[in-house]
Amino acid sequence: MTSPLPEFWQAEAQAQLALGEVVLAWLETDLDAQLRFSRGLLLLTDRRLLARESGGAWRTWTWHPNLKLERRDYAGVGHLELTDEASLLAAWRYTLGLDESARRLAQCFLERNAASSGGREPEPCAVENCPGCGLPLPAGQALCSACAIEANRPPSTWTLLRLWRFARPYRNQLTAGFLLTLASTAATLVPPYLTMPLMDDVLIPFQNGTPIEPGRVELYLGGLLAAALAAWALGWGKTYILARVSERIGADLRITTYQHLQSLSLEYFGGKRTGDLVARIGTETDRINVFLSLHLLDFATDLLMIGMTAAILLSINPWLALVTLLPLPFIIWMIHVVRDRLRHGFEQADRVWSEITSVLTDTIPGIRVVKAFAQEKREVQRFSDANARNLAVNDRVNTVWSLFAPSVTLLTEIGLLVVWIFGIWQVSQKAITVGVLAAFLAYISRFYGRLDSMSRIVSVTQKAAAGAKRILDILDQASSVPEAANPVHPGRIEGAIAVRNAGFRYGNRTVLSGIDLAIAPGEMIGLVGQSGSGKSTLVNLICRFYDVAQGAILVDGTDIRSFPIGEYRRNIGLVLQEPFLFFGTIAENIAYGRPEASREDIVAAARAAHAHEFILRLPHGYDSLAGERGQALSGGERQRISIARALLIDPRILILDEATSSVDTETELEIQAALENLVRGRTTIAIAHRLSTLRRADRLVVMERGKIVEVGRHDDLLEKQGAYYRLYQAQTKQLEGEEDHA
């Protein structure tokens, strides 16, 4: 069934339709011919195509076999063009969010065409709509990608509370810590209480001529000592327990974040700067950790202290207590006002901090380029610019902050003054004793001292909240290659690959479209084409580093989206265009995909990749360190190690993306010979610019600007004199040219 028309159009569209006219498909466009945002409607019925722009009149084109409706897109705008054999009749534009609907419409148009040429009744085109936004869904997806993001929108406030799930496992220790906090806070409140009887029953009577009773004094002083000792012991216990717990929570948070990061797709990493991610997982988790272990604890203590003090004060003398608590509402109000501004400022500061880390992570790996072009000065400048931005942001925050803290202090001083005034008056009225006033003053200085430190927590809380948000940003990110809800376990696959009408876009740039390709198990395919024609992208789709935007890729007849990703990839051996080695020994690098591999296996794989001999030439053989990113090895050596790595996992599908581009022709021939054994029985996709590399391929697939243009055997393709012929000619000419020069 077609989905119902948007309400906006319903009445109007109904009025246009003739009796018995059936709507087959529709598209609500959101751009007009000048690419301005405005609503329009395109209706396909069994008899004609109707269109209207908002404010314009209806236009119709009666059905006609020569009518063609074509779709293309560029820079985020989709175009639908209606032509007949002679000219362009009309064109519509829409933003890419509607692309799926437009595709359906064009598809439906084709079906309509086929139906009428086959003499059948045209049928409405089936559409499955996203439950989230109502737009048509790409086949096989439960929620469109836009809605998948909506679904886990993070709440912006109380972000820190969302970290509770990390605290849950430790709730027993946390409770114990809390009880200790309670007890130790209570213990620290005993001494001021004792000043009351010391004053009223000992000192003042003594001043008035009564001698001091040693027993009584000993009792009070003993009480003071005992309280101090108890506070010490309890304080030690609570800090120890809570610091331990918060370390663990911090570690869990860090690990979970990293784990989640590992599960995200390449698309996510493509849009991120390394420095930013490093800063988030390193610095932010640590900041949250410190927050939990130190500040949150202080804060809890402060709160308790304030609550208890208030209770004690009220119990001693309610009136004096009320006066004492007078500045409190002001302070709370101030905290409320600055809080948002601070959080915001700290968030900015964090982002700028990431920028600083990013400069480092950009330039350190690229240090050879920096030096080669003598740009050290500029890089230092870039770094100091980032630092200047950091200073600017922090200065702004500090302006607010620096005013805030003294204001709280001022309020507390005023509070003290008020207590003195009111207290002296009360004493003079004989309403309270000097001892009560002394106790009040002792309490109040603690109380306001606490308030002062509590106001400081505003800043750290906001810092931690900003950090938490940036961590949760990662945790909330859903992988764009989601795991299937009902996975099919591939086990060890046969290796039949079928690519069906696949299309793909990086952002708004269409890179592949309408790819159809069937590869039999064990077949070797050579993928050739100009640079940028989409070869690596096709391979990325087959490996499921990205998901196709249209169409599907089937392996052994099952959509690869229904396999658990890890199990599926275990069947694929991949040699990348840019080989990457990890910091570690050569042996570890070769065994990366199968850490439990025996030494014999590692050597065998290295032999097969023709890496064995050069490895033996290294000072420590297989135990030599490859250095970070394999700096210590040549390009060709790195490639051979990555071939060995792919071979070691004995994959059913072997993908070689320019696997031998950096080795000399002789080594290449050797690797080729070795590969021949390994390729046998495995489905292989080999990409190469040197066409000679692909001599052994069963079939060659020629790509041009995101499409497959030719498929066939070397000889047949040469005979055809098409795209492959041109590539081949260009290369042989070049080779001959080189020989002539020699």
Added chain:
Amino acid sequence: MPEFELARNAFGRLVLKNDAGVHEGVVPVRAFPVTAPGEGVALVSAQGRELAWIASLEGLPGAARILLEEALRDREFMPEILRLVSVSGNAAPCEWKVKTDRGETAFTLKSEDDIRRISPSALILTDSHGVNFLIKNPADLDRHSKKLLGRFL
């Protein structure tokens, strides 16, 4: 004088005629769409080959220039945000309602990282569908917009 002739055919495609022959479906592409839109426009064939280079649109004869500008307008889509009407939250993902030079619209910003600085002043925002929005200079926006944008910078 350029060494080519431009025309539009019945299918709405640009046709370029030069010494090498006639090319149908030619598209103009700006080399620096953001930093120097008026300079450097290439005419590219349907196969992606550069056929002609126009250093500056100013120097072009009237008819060709109108054709080119029309074609560019039809191809280029990077609405410039003139005003932020509302933003649904303090943090991405959130919904932005904006006024652009191409009318009002709304879009979803997936993450703060989709706001990119491409020159010392200009920002590009990429929405959840890959449409790019340009802010030429955040400092020129009105106070309300600046405040909303400030949350994300």
